[in-house]
Amino acid sequence: MDLFLPDSGLVVWMLLAFGIVFAILAKFGWPVILGSLQKREEHIAESLKKADEAIEALSGLEQKGKDIIASAEAEQIKMVGETKALNQKMIDEAKAEATRQADKIIASAREQIVKEKEAAIAELNQEVVKLSIQMAEKILLRELNDRKAQSEYVESLLKDNTLS
């Protein structure tokens, strides 16, 4: 049995078949597959690099954002502080103004009162004078009507005067 000797028919078929398969795959198979594999490898490497860069950029952005937020917060705090101070100031000013106004009103009221009082006193004085005169008039009139009394009175007066 010639198992260990090459068989010419099979050698010919093998040369043909393997040669054709090799030629076809070398032309249409492997270059495409290997090329794509390499292309994809490069693509993946590049994508990873880009992703890294993006992450880095993102972390920069994040930092920036944080900074912005922090500064905004600081600003806010500052502004709130300022507002509060302003508010206080306004309140204080208003209070002071109000006090001043009140004082002024009170002062003028007081002045008014004084004036009114004086006027009232003056009027009262006049009234008193008028009333005294009227009373004196009336008394005079009545006294004059009553002779006896008059004389009595005169006498008393005289008496007093003499005494004194």
Next chain:
Amino acid sequence: MNRIKQLILCLAVMLLATVASPLYAQAPISADTHEKAQAEEEKGFNTVEFLFGHIGDSYEFHITEINGKPIAVPLLVIVRSADRGWFAFSSAKLEHGREYKRFFIPTEGAYKGKVVEKDQYGNIKRPFDLSITKNVFGLLLSCAILLTIFLLMANAYRKNPLGVPSKGQSMMESVILYLEDDIIRPALGDKSRRFSPYLLTVFFFILVNNLMGLVPIFPFGANLTGNISVTLVLALFTYVITNVFGTKTYWKDIFWPEVPVFLKTPVFPLMQVIEFISTLTKPIALMIRLFANIFAGHMIILVLISLIFIFSAAFPAHASAVGGGTAVLSVLFSVFMYCLELLVAFIQAYVFTMLSAIFIGLAQHEEHEEAHEEIPVETK
């Protein structure tokens, strides 16, 4: 030192080759006579026929036997008679020793099992035989499978070069990338692009055929990589590629190495002859390694299975008990062997590819690399 090793290796391989071929050629004959005696005694199981029938080639694809009737797929016989030209017909026409157009398959003699031609004077001649035998059928099938897989894959890449690969695609990818990155590039460096198509084709060709050889059912099961014709052609491809693309330095190293002139110009150019033979030993080693590994693996599995029948034939009184007992062991062992063969299928494809890559890579070295290697040789 390296040279001496090479020389010894070369001589050993030559010796082995010259001793082995008559040895192997004789072995079946002695086995044949032994088998005849055995067959006469037992009239049972024909071990040698069973073994070589499965490992060897045939004109039909034998599937099984039912009630002593063989079930086989006939294949195409293509022969060229020296005086009558080409013939092509179904192997069914030659079944059971029948004759068709003066062609027949003898069951004995030098051309046992091969299509021969009887000329008008009754002389038996072997025509030029290009039949689609079981092995050729397996070869064509494996080529079709390879082309289908890789052309489909290439098509998938062409359509969508940057897309996510499918499951099968990424499985193949991992193998291809492993070969590219761990075998081809280390051996060939910048020139890997030039040779990787060949090396990848060889790897997948051997792998597919190894695996197909392990499947024992009809369209598969041809023992292709365990056939010396196939490994011969594969080794020939590696040899041709190594030498055709070999650099000037490589050839100079063979025919005019940097050694003192008196060493390389004796009356008989011994050194050149040895160096030239050393280029041949590499592919011969490739050829024999792949062939012997796959052949031996198939042989072991078949022997394990045939043990069942041998033992039951040896004890005809308790044939079923002995056969049954042996069957358990045989099946266990052959399952183990099958697992091992599965591993060997990958390893041998890997080894062939790796060694081919290394041989091609060695023929690619340039002047400056070589200078360092030659200094110790001169000082010797």
